[in-house]
Amino acid sequence: MGLVNPAEATALRSEFEALQEDYAQCLDDDRVEEWPDFFVEKGVYRIVPRENDDQGLPIAILSCEGRGMLVDRVFSMRHANIYAKHFYRHLVGRARWLGEHATGIHRFQTNYAVFRTLDQGNSEVYSVGRYLDWVVRDQGALRFVEKRVVYDNTWIDTLLVTPL
Amino acid sequence: MGLVNPAEATALRSEFEALQEDYAQCLDDDRVEEWPDFFVEKGVYRIVPRENDDQGLPIAILSCEGRGMLVDRVFSMRHANIYAKHFYRHLVGRARWLGEHATGIHRFQTNYAVFRTLDQGNSEVYSVGRYLDWVVRDQGALRFVEKRVVYDNTWIDTLLVTPL
Amino acid sequence: MGLVNPAEATALRSEFEALQEDYAQCLDDDRVEEWPDFFVEKGVYRIVPRENDDQGLPIAILSCEGRGMLVDRVFSMRHANIYAKHFYRHLVGRARWLGEHATGIHRFQTNYAVFRTLDQGNSEVYSVGRYLDWVVRDQGALRFVEKRVVYDNTWIDTLLVTPL
Numbered sequence: 001m002g003l004v005n006p007a008e009a010t011a012l013r014s015e016f017e018a019l020q021e022d023y024a025q026c027l028d029d030d031r032v033e034e035w036p037d038f039f040v041e042k043g044v045y046r047i048v049p050r051e052n053d054d055q056g057l058p059i060a061i062l063s064c065e066g067r068g069m070l071v072d073r074v075f076s077m078r079h080a081n082i083y084a085k086h087f088y089r090h091l092v093g094r095a096r097w098l099g100e101h102a103t104g105i106h107r108f109q110t111n112y113a114v115f116r117t118l119d120q121g122n123s124e125v126y127s128v129g130r131y132l133d134w135v136v137r138d139q140g141a142l143r144f145v146e147k148r149v150v151y152d153n154t155w156i157d158t159l160l161v162t163p164l
Numbered sequence: 165m166g167l168v169n170p171a172e173a174t175a176l177r178s179e180f181e182a183l184q185e186d187y188a189q190c191l192d193d194d195r196v197e198e199w200p201d202f203f204v205e206k207g208v209y210r211i212v213p214r215e216n217d218d219q220g221l222p223i224a225i226l227s228c229e230g231r232g233m234l235v236d237r238v239f240s241m242r243h244a245n246i247y248a249k250h251f252y253r254h255l256v257g258r259a260r261w262l263g264e265h266a267t268g269i270h271r272f273q274t275n276y277a278v279f280r281t282l283d284q285g286n287s288e289v290y291s292v293g294r295y296l297d298w299v300v301r302d303q304g305a306l307r308f309v310e311k312r313v314v315y316d317n318t319w320i321d322t323l324l325v326t327p328l
Numbered sequence: 329m330g331l332v333n334p335a336e337a338t339a340l341r342s343e344f345e346a347l348q349e350d351y352a353q354c355l356d357d358d359r360v361e362e363w364p365d366f367f368v369e370k371g372v373y374r375i376v377p378r379e380n381d382d383q384g385l386p387i388a389i390l391s392c393e394g395r396g397m398l399v400d401r402v403f404s405m406r407h408a409n410i411y412a413k414h415f416y417r418h419l420v421g422r423a424r425w426l427g428e429h430a431t432g433i434h435r436f437q438t439n440y441a442v443f444r445t446l447d448q449g450n451s452e453v454y455s456v457g458r459y460l461d462w463v464v465r466d467q468g469a470l471r472f473v474e475k476r477v478v479y480d481n482t483w484i485d486t487l488l489v490t491p492l
Contacts, residue, residue, distance in 0.1 A: 025260060028275065091257050092257060092258070094420070113443060117317050123289045125289060125443060125452060125453060130353070130417075152445040153450050182422065189424055192458070253457065281481050287456045
């Protein structure tokens with residue numbers, strides 16, 4: 001992907017939206033072992049409160065740098081945490097293409113909502129916010145160079161057992 | 165629709181997403197008499213709890229087989245049930261094409277959220293989950309061969325006066 | 329935009345959906361000064377309860393006619409109202425094209441949900457409903473001739489400090 005023209009931008013956005021949906025349904029289906037594969041080898045994943053991001057303070061409450069740390073995160077989720085069973089469900093909006101950040105790296109912003117359903121319970125709004133994503137074509141597929149989850153709610157479950 | 169190439173798959177997904185939105189807005193506009201027409205003559209509609217579906221136990225809490233049963237369902241909704249007035253509102257995500265199940269029958273998975281607004285009240289999360297759909301081109305339009313609603317919440321209104 | 333053929337309708341819908349997402353993210357990013365620019369010079373913005381709209385009574389709880397009134401609305405939001413800090417987050421569904429209303433003016437219906445996050449608090453469902461939009465190509469971009477927000481909940485914050 002070099003510099004893009006409008007038709008390429010439309011095709012790219014469509015492909016990116018399919019990536020977002022695959023990502024969302026991977027997490028919702030609890031196939032979290034596949035999650036690191038959405039990132040490039042040195043891919044970065046961060047969860048940042050909106051207040052910090054708005055002030056240009058990218059202080060993350062969770063930060064994973066490189067696929068190895070993502071794999072570790074999955075391992076600790078599966079083996080270390082004790083938690084009640086619950087389901088997550090993502091809804092993502094349409095993506096806005098924010099331009100080509102560097103050669104072949106494209107930036108998108110997308111609104112999201114995640115709902116959580118506790119065992120024996122009703123569904124509730126768990127987290128809403130925006131994804132800021134930098135993607136590149138890598139080994140035939142779009143992958144995240146960085147995925148930054150900027151969430152609106154000031155409170156978030158500190159155990160945070162699953163990626164957003 | 166025979167075997168599809170990538171461009172056909174993109175066009176098919178776009179057409180399917182338009183179908184999903186028409187379906188959602190039909191229910192939200194309370195034009196439920198038009199609901200059976202989204203299905204083929206022998207179309208199947210099921211609502212299944214996620215726990216059952218995950219375990220390969222497709223035990224439905226509601227199951228309609230054939231357009232006649234769908235029409236009956238609408239009739240009973242309109243004439244038999246007594247219920248407080250409420251509104252529903254669907255939001256559906258982008259569709260993932262899961263492949264061609266049989267010649268001309270395509271399978272999709274889509275996340276959804278339904279909000280309910282009670283008379284004089286606020287809006288609440290009513291149901292979240294995924295649609296598993298099998299569609300075919302029938303009399304010039306895509307229609308459901310089967311629509312399976314797999315919902316995350318373990319509790320659902322037993323009267324369940326409206327399709328999801 | 330004159331009368332459209334199916335391919336043009338698909339392209340138009342895609343362009344309209346990008347407009348809706350830009351609109352949503354403009355409000356969510358609190359860049360409300362840019363909001364009037366989504367409308368044509370004489371553009372109309374209304375918020376109408378669903379019960380009124382269903383009965384053909386387009387009695388709005390908020391009505392702005394012309395870009396000047398929209399600018400005034402932004403000014404009063406920024407300078408007159410006292411309110412606790414809160415964030416909004418929009419999710420919009422796919423758009424249904426309802427046809428060409430008059431030469432070059434196209435009509436769409438789109439489901440939406442808006443979530444609100446209060447300072448130090450969790451996120452909640454704030455408003456769900458449908459957008460009824462009339463758009464035209466104006467100075468190189470699609471803009472709203474009229475945007476009618478029809479909301480399901482019978483109660484809405486009377487101060488209503490932000491557009492939906």
